[in-house]
Amino acid sequence: MLNPAILEVGSLFVIVCSALLFWPNPVPFDAEHAIHRLIQAMLPAACCAVSYYYNDLYDLRVVRSWGEYCRRLLRAVGIACMLLVTFYTLVPETRHAGDPLVSTVGILLLLVGVSVPLRLALYAVIEKRVTAQRVVIVGTNPLAKKIIEAIESERHFRYHIAGVTDGDSTPVEVSADEPVLRYPFVTPLSQLARLIEETRPDRIIVARTKDAELPVPELLELRGRRIVVEDGLEAYERMTGKLPIDFVAASSIIFSTDFRKSTLRLAFTRVLSMTISALGLMLTLPVCALIALAIKLDTGGAVLFVQKRIGLYGRQFRLFKFRSMHPVTAGSAWTGSDDSRITRVGHWLRKYRLDELPQLWNILKGDMNLIGPRPYPVDNRQVLIENIPYYPIRSMIRPGLTGWAQVRNGYAGGLEEEREKMCYDLYYLKHLSPWLDFRILVDTVKIVLLGDPHREPARRAAQHRDVAEAPSKGAAERAAAPAPAPVARPAVAHRPQDGDRAEGSRLPLGNGMGAAALQTVEDSESLLGAANRCFVDPEIAIESRRLFHRN
Numbered sequence: 001m002l003n004p005a006i007l008e009v010g011s012l013f014v015i016v017c018s019a020l021l022f023w024p025n026p027v028p029f030d031a032e033h034a035i036h037r038l039i040q041a042m043l044p045a046a047c048c049a050v051s052y053y054y055n056d057l058y059d060l061r062v063v064r065s066w067g068e069y070c071r072r073l074l075r076a077v078g079i080a081c082m083l084l085v086t087f088y089t090l091v092p093e094t095r096h097a098g099d100p101l102v103s104t105v106g107i108l109l110l111l112v113g114v115s116v117p118l119r120l121a122l123y124a125v126i127e128k129r130v131t132a133q134r135v136v137i138v139g140t141n142p143l144a145k146k147i148i149e150a151i152e153s154e155r156h157f158r159y160h161i162a163g164v165t166d167g168d169s170t171p172v173e174v175s176a177d178e179p180v181l182r183y184p185f186v187t188p189l190s191q192l193a194r195l196i197e198e199t200r201p202d203r204i205i206v207a208r209t210k211d212a213e214l215p216v217p218e219l220l221e222l223r224g225r226r227i228v229v230e231d232g233l234e235a236y237e238r239m240t241g242k243l244p245i246d247f248v249a250a251s252s253i254i255f256s257t258d259f260r261k262s263t264l265r266l267a268f269t270r271v272l273s274m275t276i277s278a279l280g281l282m283l284t285l286p287v288c289a290l291i292a293l294a295i296k297l298d299t300g301g302a303v304l305f306v307q308k309r310i311g312l313y314g315r316q317f318r319l320f321k322f323r324s325m326h327p328v329t330a331g332s333a334w335t336g337s338d339d340s341r342i343t344r345v346g347h348w349l350r351k352y353r354l355d356e357l358p359q360l361w362n363i364l365k366g367d368m369n370l371i372g373p374r375p376y377p378v379d380n381r382q383v384l385i386e387n388i389p390y391y392p393i394r395s396m397i398r399p400g401l402t403g404w405a406q407v408r409n410g411y412a413g414g415l416e417e418e419r420e421k422m423c424y425d426l427y428y429l430k431h432l433s434p435w436l437d438f439r440i441l442v443d444t445v446k447i448v449l450l451g452d453p454h455r456e457p458a459r460r461a462a463q464h465r466d467v468a469e470a471p472s473k474g475a476a477e478r479a480a481a482p483a484p485a486p487v488a489r490p491a492v493a494h495r496p497q498d499g500d501r502a503e504g505s506r507l508p509l510g511n512g513m514g515a516a517a518l519q520t521v522e523d524s525e526s527l528l529g530a531a532n533r534c535f536v537d538p539e540i541a542i543e544s545r546r547l548f549h550r551n
Contacts, residue, residue: 004119004122005058007118008052008114008119009052011118012048012110012111015114016040016044016107017037036093039094044084044107048111050080051079052115053442053446054079054446054449054450057069057073061153066119066120069123073115073116077111077112080108081104081108084103084107085100085104088100088103088104129158129160131158132158132160133158133159133160133202134199134200134201134203135151135159135160135162135201135204135205136163136164136165136186136203136205137164137165137205138189138205138206138207138208139166139206140166142246143236144232146236146244147205147232147235147236147239148161148164148183150236150239150240151239154239161183162184162186162199162200162201163183164183164184164185164186165185165186165187186198189218189219190218192218192221192222203228203229203230204219204222204227204228204229205230205231205232205235206219206230206232233247237427241404241408241424242408242424243423243430245388245422245426248389248426258430258431259393259396259430265433266397268434269370269437270369270398272370272437273363273369273371274363274364276370277360277361277364277370280357281361284360287354287357288357288358291322291349291357292322295345298345299345301327302327303323304320304323305320305322305323306318306319306320306321307319307377309375309376309377309378309399310376310399311367311398312395312399313396314392314395316378317362317367317375318367319367319368319375320359321356321358322349322355322356323346324342324345324349324350324355325342325346326341326343352449352451353444353448356401367398368398368399369399369401370402371401371402371437371440372399372400373394373403373425373428373429374399374400374405374421375399384418387419388418389422390422390426393429394422394429396429397429397432403440404424404427404428405422409424
């Protein structure tokens with residue numbers, strides 16, 4: 001579906017530009033006048049785009065309904081008004097009328113008149129799913145469940161699940177609360193003609209964990225019929241902006257060229273980080289002085305918090321932050337947003353991420369980059385490596401002041417949230433690019449200005465947890481929880497019986513941390529262990545860095 005930002009900002013720019021060029025008197029088509037009119041049209045479009053973006057009006061995951069849009073629209077119009085009045089006052093040449101207030105009111109009326117009808121039409125299309133593609137999910141494993149949940153949670157996805165198939169006619173046992181039960185179980189791929197007739201699919205998403213079980217002839221025939229056939233891992237990655245680490249094969253991490261970044265790109269990122277950090281230190285020096293004074297007046301004691309973290313190739317370095325917590329003798333693995341140790345000033349610093357400002361010095365020193373995976377404490381290293389697959393691979397690039405996991409998921413309050421952040425970190429390492437860095441930087445500015453939207457107490461259930469107790473407690477809770485009763489999915493009545501599998505055979509179901517993924521590689525535990533040693537041990541890592549940073 002077309003992005004609402006393109007529709008609304010583009011429409012506003014075209015209308016303003018057309019009005020300036022042709023009404024009331026056509027402007028001579030020379031270069032000077034044309035550039036002037038373009039600037040006059042671009043300025044209000046840019047101000048309105050910034051205002052809408054920082055109020056999440058372009059994020060359909062947040063603005064899910066017409067009512068939510070209207071509530072945020074009032075604040076966005078107010079911010080756009082302040083921006084336009086400021087620009088029209090400072091740069092009179094950009095005005096469309098003599099008075100800056102008149103110019104602002106005219107642009108805002110035009111903005112509302114353009115965006116409201118477009119958004120009404122957009123929500124109508126989303127609600128009726130006019131442009132939705134019909135999707136068939138192949139598989140009943142946990143990966144298929146995650147894909148279905150991703151499609152259901154994002155109303156703006158243009159997908160309609162037409163059915164789920166396990167690829168054969170054998171009854172499949174699934175839990176009673178599995179999302180696959182909410183959709184019809186359709187004809188298997190072995191009866192391709194009937195499947196296409198029943199579901200009329202536009203896209204087939206194959207949520208399989210073993211290449212050997214792929215129905216290759218049927219999938220090739222589907223491609224020949226111009227039906228999109230997509231790997232389940234790639235579909236989930238595209239929908240959510242993260243990699244499902246429990247299903248990613250070890251070989252796809254260790255041998256994939258997607259995780260090898262060119263020396264030129266890494267050098268460009270380093271130069272950009274140093275430049276921005278130097279400018280940032282100069283500009284924020286007065287703010288840092290005020291923060292230091294506020295910490296002293298609030299609780300006294302040290303202004304900075306210094307901690308050993310893991311950096312590039314597993315090297316240790318000292319990370320600097322403004323102290324936001326009361327000093328304690330014994331550390332905790334994670335800190336919740338309502339942790340009693342957080343000071344009054346610390347709550348404010350953490351909300352707007354201002355406690356991270358001293359890390360600009362770490363960037364200048366070469367310990368960190370502006371953008372990258374967050375560095376993890378040395379004390380937590382063993383717990384994280386033992387409980388989260390592929391965790392050491394984060395050390396293949398410099399850690400960052402901000403990152404994809406920070407803007408998408410916020411602070412981690414326990415092992416489960418660390419696992420979730422690792423999914424985002426893997427996505428960043430795979431898709432590292434200047435455009436993704438720019439997007440992260442823009443989102444970080446939004447968090448600094450408006451606060452972290454991920455800091456709700458409900459998202460921090462596992463807080464103030466001791467490092468040694470964290471994994472054992474979580475395992476005990478999972479063991480004590482009653483398992484959902486399995487439900488036998490009956491075979492479709494019209495399926496032939498002569499092609500059934502032997503009695504007792506079942507499709508492979510994922511059952512733990514990386515279990516589904518590790519089925520795809522022989523002796524993959526050895527491969528993963530080798531990768532862990534490579535990234536954790538600095539000496540081995542230095543010798544092997546040519547492999548991971550080769551063009």
